[in-house]
Amino acid sequence: MGVTETSHDACAPLPEPAVGEIRLEAVLHALADPVRLRIVSSLAGCTDEVNCLAFDVPVAKSTLTHHFRVLREAGVIRQVRRGTSRMNSLRSDDLAARFPGLLDSVVAGHRASRHPV
């Protein structure tokens, strides 16, 4: 019986807004937090997926869960279940399609303000 694939697809991304549903205010609000900005900046750096606990932000696990949900529900990131982990990736293409240049300028601005050592 091929129930495993239909009932709960282990590789399907968690609930997220469609490209056309992404709201500007939600994205700006999601990016306006230092912890989330740092996460996004990190994600923009590496090309492939990263699990949730791989970020060196000084917050508790549950707080991290909260921030990842805000980012996902705003349409900034995508989360996919992979074993016991959640792999996160930026929705760069979707964001660029809806708000061209926004993500790039934010990430660039964040890097610049964290004055390169």
Added chain:
Amino acid sequence: MGVTETSHDACAPLPEPAVGEIRLEAVLHALADPVRLRIVSSLAGCTDEVNCLAFDVPVAKSTLTHHFRVLREAGVIRQVRRGTSRMNSLRSDDLAARFPGLLDSVVAGHRASRHPV
């Protein structure tokens, strides 16, 4: 006595951060509110200064004062006293210098999402 000009210059802008002091998170937070986003979008449209009550946002006067202060303290707008009015203008150049492309993409995104009639 020429006290009038030195003690309180009627044309000096109200307290605002210097260009180098503008923080990305503060700007994003300032833009993440529907009322303020609308104000900024309006200001981006007309080239010259606009007084505070010239915006058709559905909020009380005191609320408007609050929003203008948030925008000014974030470094998004400049306020200058002119008679009994406060003339507001976008700090487009300063923002472009510090976070290139940010303001443009936000304003463009806001206009686009308010689906053109």
Added chain:
DNA sequence: ATCGTAGTTTGACAGGTCTCGTAGTACGAG
């Protein structure tokens, strides 16, 4: 089957934000 790892859920708390109405200030016009 047992254990450890990764993450979620819940409840709680402190603090911030948006909103308003009312009262007050500053300025120009008459």
Added chain:
DNA sequence: CTCGTACTACGAGACCTGTCAAACTACGAT
């Protein structure tokens, strides 16, 4: 000087947010 206009200041209330700890679930490894 008096009046109206434009805006600010000061609470106060409702709501939202970021944070944590503790208990829980889901999965893989042994």
